[in-house]
Amino acid sequence: MKRSVQLIAISTLAAGMAACGGSGSDSSASSGTGTVSFGITDAPAMDLSNVTIAFTEIRLKPEDGQWVEFPLEGFEQVNLLDLQGGLSEPLIKDEEVPAGTYTELRLIIDTDNSFVKLDSTGDSEYSLAVPSGEQSGLKLKGDFLVAADTTTNFTIDFDVRKSIVNPQGNALADYMLKPSLRLVNNLEVGSISGQVDVAQITSTRMADETLADCQYDGAVYVFSGENAETSDLNVNNEEGNPLMIVPVELDVESSLYSYTAAFLPEGNYTISYSCQEDNNEEDDDIEFEGTQSLEVVADQTTEAELIPLVE
Incomplete structure (x- = not known):
């Protein structure tokens, strides 16, 4: 063989x-x-x-x-x-x-x-x-x-x-x-796909002084476990979270931004979006939104809810 x-x-x-x-x-x-x-x-x-x-x-x-x-x-x-x-x-x-x-x-x-x-x-x-x-x-x-x-x-x-x-x-x-x-x-792996309305998030943040402005198009953070605690990326983090960070990309036809987090072993995950820059060598105070828990099944793509979530 x-x-x-x-x-x-x-x-x-x-x-x-x-x-x-x-x-x-x-x-x-x-x-x-x-x-x-x-x-x-x-x-x-x-x-x-x-x-x-x-x-x-x-x-x-x-x-x-x-x-x-x-x-x-x-x-x-x-x-x-x-x-x-x-x-x-x-x-x-x-x-x-x-x-x-x-x-x-x-x-x-x-x-x-x-x-x-x-x-x-x-x-x-x-x-x-x-x-x-x-x-x-x-x-x-x-x-x-x-x-x-x-x-x-x-x-x-x-x-x-x-x-x-x-x-x-x-x-x-x-x-x-x-x-x-x-x-x-x-x-033993599947994936998570979804979309983010970056234009709406950017507009909302610019109109609210209590919210940090978007610094780039943003990324979706993937954390292990259901209802996991969100956290920034830090090279000194020994906890293993976030497991994955996937930058979003513009879908010209829909004007929304898409992402796919692949090669995820079967199990439960928490995802959340941020448009603040994240220095991997420092503790950053990052604001997250669209947090949701999802289950990944082998050889399947799990579709996430549109971010921001509808209240």
Whole structure:
């Protein structure tokens, strides 16, 4: 059997892979080979227009075996901000892997060919440091299962919004990558889609001095759990919320702004919209609206209510 590894794109914050596999006791997964796909996903940060990562190798660690390594010819440059809403770009395809439980995945990075660009500075490129990226790589620890004679598709959820920081003082580069990754099984995920009336929200806020004005078109924040507490994005937040932040995009035909939060494991979520800027290195006092709880079902799209909600 063969396996392919892919890159995909959206945005999330949680780390780990424990929910993606079993203990390895299933005899059907303990011998032979299986087919598996991997992807990486993201959503854009405030001022970032390009986050290009040069991948040079993918490594998988079987629970009871040596690392399985897949070098890329030269390096594979991927602009993570091009990969949103479930779009994918393969890194390696049709390669066999031993069936069984795996405990770690690593992505090896070429930092010399990785960079970021900002909306505010056009085509200027800024260097991007990835600590240990060329030696041990970006790490995802935790169990995931590859069953024998079976195809299993995974997506690596890579949150650029939280991962890119602007270091102070003597730094290795203009920007630093502090990766926040998680792994999901594509058979166990669904999505949330909806629309936001940004024009109405902007008008309402401008007419009310007690409300903060909109600073940009805004984004929908996704939090784990029903009736979850809303919070800003902060690189120091260890709680895992918000799980995902999805910027809205104008739908010309309706004049509303649309969004899709994809690769969400089955379960309950809380979503809320904000049009205030959110610095991922500071505690920001952000105003939310349109907060609602939704259930996500695998392989289905859950439609959210229009924001702002009708009172």
